[in-house]
Amino acid sequence: MEGSGRELVDYVDRSLQEEEEFHFLRFEFLQRLNIAQLQLDLVRLKSNIRRSNVLSNEDKQTLHTKLRDYATAIRDYKELRNKRSVPKKEMRKRRLLLQRYFASHGLGVDDFHSHYSYFSEDVDAHAKIDPLRQALMRRLPTWFTFSQHEKAERKKEYSEGKRPKEVSAPVDRLARFLIAFTGGSFLIVPMVIMSLDPSQTKSLITVSLAVLLFILLLSFGIRVSNVETLVATATYAAVLVVFVGTSSGNTGGQ
Incomplete structure (x- = not known):
């Protein structure tokens, strides 16, 4: 028992020194086995009550206990499954590590076969x-x-x-600069293109492509809501359409 305690301490010490996150077994088989067993017990209890058409005091206590255990088992199982999973390529490494520390218990690598998870505060x-x-x-x-x-x-x-x-502050500032630069470019570049050798066909194609690229940027580059996406797209398209109208008017006047 003393050796077992020392192995556990050594394993945890290694985890603290070499790993930021603590990895643990989810015991998928045992969790599902527990839920299935509780389900079976409740099914039997339900059948007995249905046949006798009487709820005895003993059945009341059993019902209360089993339903509570069943609900707890489901919540616990859901909680564990919601944790981040260790990539499959790392699972064998985890099994070998546990087997190395606890080989004196007569446990082999296959005994530690399970899904591995870890808490990740940065998710x-x-x-x-x-x-x-x-x-x-x-x-x-x-x-x-x-x-x-x-x-x-x-x-x-x-x-x-x-x-x-x-x-970090430098990353945040760089991101703000890139967003501001991109936003300005989305207005200036189409206007410059439409100003050089202007024609209505060229302006309409330019506006269509610019709006499409703007939509792609909002969809995949910036996290905004659906309403914000719609408003931003409509505003951007309106600005370009106004410029197209102004350019067309000036061209017709000439």
């Missing part, structure tokens, strides 16, 4: 970050994407070149 945070900033955080070097606070808090991950969890 919700990254979900709120728009695709442009996420792309910058993935592609740019860590000295630029890590904030000073995160560099101090996650020294190991920073040195290993892992992805930051929060948007």
Whole structure:
């Protein structure tokens, strides 16, 4: 028992020193087995009550306990399945690691075969970050994407070149600049194209292509709501249409 405790401590110490997230087995087979067994028990109880048409005091207690256990089992199973899964290519590594630490228990690699998960606090945070900033955080070097606070808090991950969890000030400023530059370009470039050797056909094609590219940018590059997308697209198209009308009027006058 003393050896077992030492192995557990060594395993957890290694996890704290070498891994940011703690990986654990979901025990998919046991979770489903537990739910299936509780279902079977409740089905039998239901059949007995239906046949006797009487709910005894013993049945009341059993019913209360089984339904509570059944609901708890389902909630627990859902909670575990909602955690991030370890990639399949890493699962064998996890099994070998556990077997190495607990081989004295007579457990082999296959005994640790299960789905592995881990808690990831950055899931919700990254979900709120728009695709442009996420792309910058993935592609740019860590000295630029890590904030000073995160560099101090996650020294190991920073040195290993892992992805930051929060948007640093330089990344945020760069993203704002790119958005402003792109927004200005979407107005200036079509206007310049339509001003050079103007014709109504050329202007209509230019406006159509510019609006299409603008829609693609809003859909895949910036996280906005459906209403905001519709309003922005309509406003942008209206500006270009006004310019087309002005250009056509000037051309006709000449």
